[in-house]
Amino acid sequence: LKLIKPWAPKDSIAVIGSGSWATALVKIFTDSKLFVHWYIHREEDAIYIKKYLKNPKYLTSVKFKRNRIKVSHNLNETLNICLWVVFAIPSAFIESILKTIEIDLSKKIIVSGVKGILPQSNKHLGDFLRDEFNIPLSQFILIAGPTHAEEIALERLSYLTLVSENESIAAQLQTKLNVPYVQCHYSGDLLGIEYASILKNIYAIASGIAFGLGYGDNFQSVLISNSMGEMERFLYALNPIERSLTKSAYLGDLLVTAYSAFSRNRRFGTLLGRGYTVKGIQSEMQMIAEGFFALKPLYLLAQNQKLSLPIFSTVYGIVHEGLPAKKGFKWLTKKLV
């Protein structure tokens, strides 16, 4: 007599990833009464989550309801079940995971929680999926911040911007994120918000370097406001449309990343400012600083556009060209307004 199965496609969604942001999204979807088919790459993590209904590594305070999730270690199986697929994997890993996909994705609706540029193809996820998997951009939605996963775990009010060329699928996604601690807005500026959400990581690294070098709050505020100025020039050069940069998906996302203690990019920068090498930091940090991977492709883009971006260039020099952080920032202080 049980006609409605909780895992029926209509009310189910696939989430690919087991990091903090993937875990936060699973929490939102399940709190919003969806059934989540949750693909976990590492088998021992999948076993742990199945058993304890908690992620062993991220947002460990969040316990999931057994009747709301189905954990899987089989990617193709998970993708096959659901029309809606959410990717929430660090950009550095996504290409190798996508290579293992054998099924046709061209009819799927893809939600991206991936912030960054895919390092092998130098593309955004949306463009990569269009080119490699024949998924049109009209089936693609980016979930943008400003949102630390850690505060989703605490159910602190957070704003998400759902970015797509297709407003109607963004509206459908909004109904799937229907919890009191999340408020959604729509934007059509896919290119602008993709790049804003990547650039903010680089500026958060800059903010961390300044902190690590001992600069204070007065300087931070100058650095971050100038970062916003650089971001404005960068986005306008890429796509010269009118956009209100004081919306939360642009300025807000920069602020939460550059000012918050939760930010991996800021911590990465802080260690650079304290004199650690990139290699030393990568072996010491558990989390990945997305901004690191974005530096090279964005540097090429900025050079092509002949943009003058002193903060960006200084971070690039420190990370990739052996520029001592102290010297780089001494030069930079003369360029800020």
Next chain:
Amino acid sequence: LKLIKPWAPKDSIAVIGSGSWATALVKIFTDSKLFVHWYIHREEDAIYIKKYLKNPKYLTSVKFKRNRIKVSHNLNETLNICLWVVFAIPSAFIESILKTIEIDLSKKIIVSGVKGILPQSNKHLGDFLRDEFNIPLSQFILIAGPTHAEEIALERLSYLTLVSENESIAAQLQTKLNVPYVQCHYSGDLLGIEYASILKNIYAIASGIAFGLGYGDNFQSVLISNSMGEMERFLYALNPIERSLTKSAYLGDLLVTAYSAFSRNRRFGTLLGRGYTVKGIQSEMQMIAEGFFALKPLYLLAQNQKLSLPIFSTVYGIVHEGLPAKKGFKWLTKKLV
């Protein structure tokens, strides 16, 4: 044979005020090899500073050189000696102090460290001095942030924006602020930066209220980016010129005030968010929240301009109309983007 007196008018400057910002400015001027005639309103403070060469209440770690300052309790005498006069008094007190001036100020160059609207006349200091003391705006310079006095005491690199219709006197002031921990920029946008530096205090109160109510970092970033949007609309309505709001005097000043633990306005807001009344807070706090005094005159201005400013209106409602902070912010959360 000592022909050059250190207190000769050429290298001397009068500073009126004994708060944290006045004390920071005296530090910068004396470190920059000027001689400061320092007017202190409270006689016991003047005696203390004369004796110990330290402010008893603010930036108490800063010790002044005996041969660089002359402390005075006689305002007219101090004003009479110097061509350059720096006012750094809370806006709430300045009118009553200015009433006691008996000498002609019309040839003086006035530097304002006063942030706020004078509560009796509802004017900025520059306009008030022009109307009441015949000092033309071409002799008026505003020193704008983003700068916490506490970090000047620590000699942490800080950026000042010198704002005047008269670029040449701003350049002269810059030579008087020649210390390695301060970097100066010029702006001609007197009206815009006056209002930006007042509005930021109100948005810092909002930020404090949110913190006091328990909202997290994600929400703060949304609140502050929307505050910048409101500020943009407000400044454009008052004076529709092209201005780059990502310069430190606009966005930077908002950030340092809204995010920093040093901010009085933020602390005032935090207590409001925790349920304290305005009266209760005023009796408990040692420092004055400038934003409180700015609310009424700016509210009238915003109403005249028919501006829609949800954050500003919510703070106004909480401070002046008995709106419970929790209820006000619940409404506000639906208005932010």
